Every structure is written in structure tokens, then in C-alpha cells.
Amino acid sequence: MTVQPCVPEPLPPAGIDWETHIPRIASANRALARYDGILQAIPNPRLLLSPLLTQEAVLSSRIEGTQASLEDVLRFEANPKAPIGDAALADIQEIINYREALNTAVEALKTRRLDLALVCDLHRILLAGSRGMDREPGCIRTIQNFIGRDAHIEHAIYVPPAPEDVTGALADWEAYLQREEKDVLVQLSVLKAQFELIHPFCDGNGRIGRMLVPLILYEKGLIGSPMFYISAYLERNRPVYYERLLGVSRDGDWNGWIAFFLHAVEEQAGANGRKATAILDLYTEMKRTVPEVTRSQYAIAAIDALFKTPVFVPSEFYEQTGIPKKTANRLLQQLREQDIITALTEGGGRRATTYVFSRLIAITEGDRL
Incomplete structure (x- = not known):
């Protein structure tokens, strides 16, 4: 019917x-x-x-x-x-x-x-x-x-x-x-x-x-x-x-x-x-950790970029932060050495490395917190 x-x-x-x-x-x-x-x-x-x-x-x-x-x-x-x-x-x-x-x-x-x-x-x-x-x-x-x-x-x-x-x-x-x-x-x-x-x-x-x-x-x-x-x-x-x-x-x-x-x-x-609380706690932790690791005046700009775009390529990082390219690359290397970011896919030839801020992704996707 x-x-x-x-x-x-x-x-x-x-x-x-x-x-x-x-x-x-x-x-x-x-x-x-x-x-x-x-x-x-x-x-x-x-x-x-x-x-x-x-x-x-x-x-x-x-x-x-x-x-x-x-x-x-x-x-x-x-x-x-x-x-x-x-x-x-x-x-x-x-x-x-x-x-x-x-x-x-x-x-x-x-x-x-x-x-x-x-x-x-x-x-x-x-x-x-x-x-x-x-x-x-x-x-x-x-x-x-x-x-x-x-x-x-x-x-x-x-x-x-x-x-x-x-x-x-x-x-x-x-x-x-x-x-x-x-x-x-x-x-x-x-x-x-x-x-x-x-x-x-x-x-x-x-x-x-x-x-x-x-x-x-x-x-x-x-x-x-x-x-x-x-x-x-x-x-x-x-x-x-x-x-x-x-x-x-x-x-x-x-x-x-x-x-x-x-x-x-x-x-x-x-x-x-x-x-939201876990993200705020992570942000507070990064505001303490990243300046210690990088000793850079651009630390907060870098942190904000990670939270806004937790998967990114270097060119996007340069554009979002306004950090000079050479300085930005050094920052990214320091963040990678400390496992704050990791390579999602490695670059090669003309292909750029894609980085991920995994801890933020894990909080966002987690069903049980």
C-alpha cells in the first residue's frame, strides 16, 4: 500500500x-x-x-x-x-x-x-x-x-x-x-x-x-x-x-x-x-612548550596555525603565519623533532611534505573523552 x-x-x-x-x-x-x-x-x-x-x-x-x-x-x-x-x-x-x-x-x-x-x-x-x-x-x-x-x-x-x-x-x-x-x-x-x-x-x-x-x-x-x-x-x-x-x-x-x-x-x-576543554588544555600546553622549543618570536603565530589547520603543507604554513620562509622551515623542523607535528606524507621532487598535528585530530575525532 x-x-x-x-x-x-x-x-x-x-x-x-x-x-x-x-x-x-x-x-x-x-x-x-x-x-x-x-x-x-x-x-x-x-x-x-x-x-x-x-x-x-x-x-x-x-x-x-x-x-x-x-x-x-x-x-x-x-x-x-x-x-x-x-x-x-x-x-x-x-x-x-x-x-x-x-x-x-x-x-x-x-x-x-x-x-x-x-x-x-x-x-x-x-x-x-x-x-x-x-x-x-x-x-x-x-x-x-x-x-x-x-x-x-x-x-x-x-x-x-x-x-x-x-x-x-x-x-x-x-x-x-x-x-x-x-x-x-x-x-x-x-x-x-x-x-x-x-x-x-x-x-x-x-x-x-x-x-x-x-x-x-x-x-x-x-x-x-x-x-x-x-x-x-x-x-x-x-x-x-x-x-x-x-x-x-x-x-x-x-x-x-x-x-x-x-x-x-x-x-x-x-x-x-x-x-573543547581538551583542546583548550592542548592550546595552553603548546603556548608553554613551543616557545621553549623554538625560542622564536613567531611561536604563537605557529601555534595558532596548527590549531586552525592541523593538516598542512609548508606553503600554507608560510601564508597563514606570515613567517619568513627560511625561519618557518626551521620552526617546522624543530616542531617535527619534538614530535609536535609529524609527516603524514613525505615530500619528494616537487611534492611538498604534508604535516599533521596529530594530537588535535585525535581529540576532535575521539568519541569518548
Whole structure:
């Protein structure tokens, strides 16, 4: 039997059991506040936590089927001319686009509100030059889409709203985004689920939906920097994630989804906080160690470059730091001798050595800290 198109419930949903969620709301908000406190203590979090943003892009894209790792992306960016297969290149482009869209949103929110127009702008960036670039980037769909195991709608697991219902559903979604709710995390959980149920684009709906999480947290004032990375939890619990979303459309089970999402925020706030703290500790250690090792006036510039770009070739290091080439090469040699950086691939002929700051990569990719 063919699954019928979903008819989204007006927001806010009528069946939220607020009393049942009170303990989860309290613990998730506490965890998020602790994480925000850590963020506030980090000097220049956009620099120090930039690898976490790339890892978020990696994991959010992996939920959609990409295979590239954080190291794959950083290695490609350090040396774009290195041989790479078409499939791997397509994966990496999707990840880079995700990061670019999120960075664009962060800049945009300094001067404008988060609204549907901005979401469409982000979608346009997300699909640019990638596998989805022929799927109407930035445009609300005018065709019926579906989620299924094959190309036949008759076998669909989920059928989003009919095209003629999408505009009204999005207007209702945007109105709920702009209003106040009893609790922002519950409101966010509803907004995220409803966006994915509407499935307003021909492609990229899941990635945009996950991107909305830090943007809404920032817009609503729950975090001081739009740096909250939820995809690790969702990727690790992918079957439950999809089942809870399906439960909303199939059974109207908003409470099951809200409970899952609040737990995801609590767990991921803790994990994000541990990673951010470990990165800050590593930065503090490097600020002590690198000047001792190098005796150089350029030590801090070198450290900042390692944290911004933990996989790099010497020419990138020169450009980022502004250190004279001869001095920079001596610095790199000293850092390598102390095992602060290691060679990912050795240079030869006209090919430059690719270096890696492995300890930062290990923190960023670690699931358990």
C-alpha cells in the first residue's frame, strides 16, 4: 500500500506532555549551560574549535552516506592537487559545503534574524558544485519527494507533504521559530523534527535540519557562540533517530521524539564540553612548550596555525603565519623533532611534505573523552 503524503500538524503540537519532560528539560539545560561556560572561557573559539566544525560537517554528511573522514578532508585541503577518486572528491565537496554554509550563517546572524530566506541561502551553498547541484539549490520544492529504499514511491518509508502544502507548512514553521515557548530546547526539538517532516527541499533536508540546531540555540540566546555539534550523537544512534522522527509522522508521537532529542542535547553538550576543554588544555600546553622549543618570536603565530589547520603543507604554513620562509622551515623542523607535528606524507621532487598535528585530530575525532 502506498504511503500517503504527511499532513504536518500546526505548531506548537497539541500533545506535548510538559510535566513528563521537566526532569529532562532541566538536565539538558544544565548540561548546555555548562558547555556554554566552557565556550565563554575559550579565547577565540572560532579558531580553536574550527576542527570541531569540520568534524560536525563530516558526521552530518556521513548520516547521509558519505564516507570521507576528518583527516581526508583536511588532507585534501592541504594538497588539492593530490590524486583522489571521484567518489571521495564528491564526499569531500559536500563536507566543505556544509562547513561553508554554517560559517556563512554565523556571519549572517550578526546582522539578521534566522528565517526561511536565510535557510534557503544556506541550502544554496550546501548543494553548490556537489552531487545535489541539479536538485534546485536554494529553492522550495514544487515536486513530490519521498524517503525509501529504492526509486519507487510505492515502496516509500515516508512521504513528505504534497507540494501544494509545503508553503503553508513552512510559514507555520517560521512563525513558531519567531515566537517564545515555555522552553527553548523543546521548541528546538519541535522545529527540527517539523522541518525534516516538511522536507522542503529536493535534497539536503537532513543536513540543513542538523545545521539549524546550533543556529537556533545561538539565535535564542542559549549559547554565546553558534558552536554546538549534535551529529556525533545522531550518527551513533541513527536507527533510533530515524525511528523517533518516523514516530512523529506515523503516530503523532511528539513526546518520544522530544525525550530523545533532549537526551541527545544533554549527552552531546557533555561530549562537546570535554572536547573543547581538551583542546583548550592542548592550546595552553603548546603556548608553554613551543616557545621553549623554538625560542622564536613567531611561536604563537605557529601555534595558532596548527590549531586552525592541523593538516598542512609548508606553503600554507608560510601564508597563514606570515613567517619568513627560511625561519618557518626551521620552526617546522624543530616542531617535527619534538614530535609536535609529524609527516603524514613525505615530500619528494616537487611534492611538498604534508604535516599533521596529530594530537588535535585525535581529540576532535575521539568519541569518548
